Amino acid sequence: MNPELIIVPIESIEAGPQPRTTFDEGGIKKLAQSIEQTGLQQPLLCVRTKKGVRLIDGERRLRALKSLGRTEAQVLVLPGELAEADRLARLMVSNLQRQDFNPIERAFGIRALMDEAKLTADAVSKLLGLSPATVSKALGLLRLPDSLKAHVASGAIPPDIGYLLSGVEDETEQQQLADEVLGNRLTREALTRKLKRVRRQQETQRGARVTATLGPGKTVMFVGNELTLDTVVEWLEQLTSKARKAKTQGLTLQTFTSALRDQSKAGRNS
Known part of the structure; x- marks a missing residue:
């Protein structure tokens, strides 16, 4: 027909x-x-x-x-009849080909497509002809507060910098860094270096660091206060349980680790 x-x-x-x-x-x-x-x-x-x-x-x-x-x-x-997921896919492809969405609209569109079609980030990346990294970074923008989303949507904050800011857990620090970007006092390269320094400081404050080598190219790092073998076993069991559940849901490693970070942040704020 x-x-x-x-x-x-x-x-x-x-x-x-x-x-x-x-x-x-x-x-x-x-x-x-x-x-x-x-x-x-x-x-x-x-x-x-x-x-x-x-x-x-x-x-x-x-x-x-x-x-x-x-x-x-x-x-x-x-x-x-066209399923809602197919309709959204056609709409997304049409607009992406014209580069017609701002970064936040694109991110919301990708998330809507994932939710409607019950698709993983990897599946959506193939459907839209995007790299998995591009989809992951787009979804990362949705973790930003509304005020920063607006700046990314308007172009005041480039999407790659917005993605970097989305990884800053402390809201006050995140806003301060965003203000420096908006004031043209902080470039992407400078922000990247600054965030690396902040992460190193946070790791130092959080406690000791232990690296376990499992084989060639296989290492696992543990960071925390008063680490013991029992602590390591408990953490590994929790991580394995959550990873297995994420696998049944079709999540990618990037999406899984991002979800863990969001859960940890929500736990500290509650």
Whole structure:
């Protein structure tokens, strides 16, 4: 069954969940002027629903048509029903190809796709044609407080620096570092060096460090106060139990360690 090109009432078009959080009103106004002069050059991409059709791609065009007071729109309807996960995947791929999302919108879109489709970060990276590291760094931005998310979304803080800041556990220190970045007093390289120094200081404050060598290229490090063999055994048992559970959930190592860090941070704040 082939896609169907039809005219539908605009009120029957359901927008559905949208990873994008902001729209350039000036850009939509210019698009509306273009549509007014030359017509809608590309139909809206939709799937059928019980009430009408659901939009997959073309949110800006739909908004432009509404601003013109149009009551109908030309849509290309895909055959069959499209699962929400598939709809989000098509939307994400479409916008990523146009580099049309800001970093925070992209991160929310990736997270929504993972949640809707029950996909791992690795699976999403393959679906979107991104490296696992890119997906991991994008998801890391969601750990930032809303104020810093806004700065990343606006471009005031580059996403790679935002990712580095997301790893700073102390909120006061995180904000101080962000202020230095915003004031152009701290570059990415300088921030990286500073965070390394901070981590070394934190490790020193947290206690002794013991490294166990299990074989060529295989080492495990333990850091804590008053380390004993019993402590090591207890920690390894806890880690093994959590790792096995994470494996059944399809988590990557990066996602797993990030989740452990978030749990630890939540425990200290509670």
